[in-house]
Amino acid sequence: MAWVEIYRFYHPVEAELVKSYLEAHDIPVQLLQEGAARAIGVYVGPFGTIHLLVPGQLRAEAEILLRDFLARARGAGTAADEPGDDPAPWED
Numbered sequence: 001m002a003w004v005e006i007y008r009f010y011h012p013v014e015a016e017l018v019k020s021y022l023e024a025h026d027i028p029v030q031l032l033q034e035g036a037a038r039a040i041g042v043y044v045g046p047f048g049t050i051h052l053l054v055p056g057q058l059r060a061e062a063e064i065l066l067r068d069f070l071a072r073a074r075g076a077g078t079a080a081d082e083p084g085d086d087p088a089p090w091e092d
Helices: 012-024 035-040 056-073
Strands: 003-009 030-032 050-055
Touching: 003 012, 003 056, 012 030, 012 050, 012 056, 050 056
Parallel strands: none
Antiparallel strands: 003 050, 030 050
16 A cells, blocks of 8 residues: 655644544544654654655545645635635645
């Protein structure tokens, strides 16, 4: 199974919340962070980055769920409520 990154977090609590949400929807998740960063509790800069990975074949479903989760967390409703085809926040 090939894993793909769909988002980056800079705080472990936020990453764990999203991980739990996706897993509740039967999406396997891996959170990756530099080992030194975890050991010393660094949450800024490149060492603090937490990478959210999902299986490649579940990427589209995971991105939809992630977008809805983030929209709700920010008080903006769901992606289905938003007009237009705005790019996902994790797309460069």
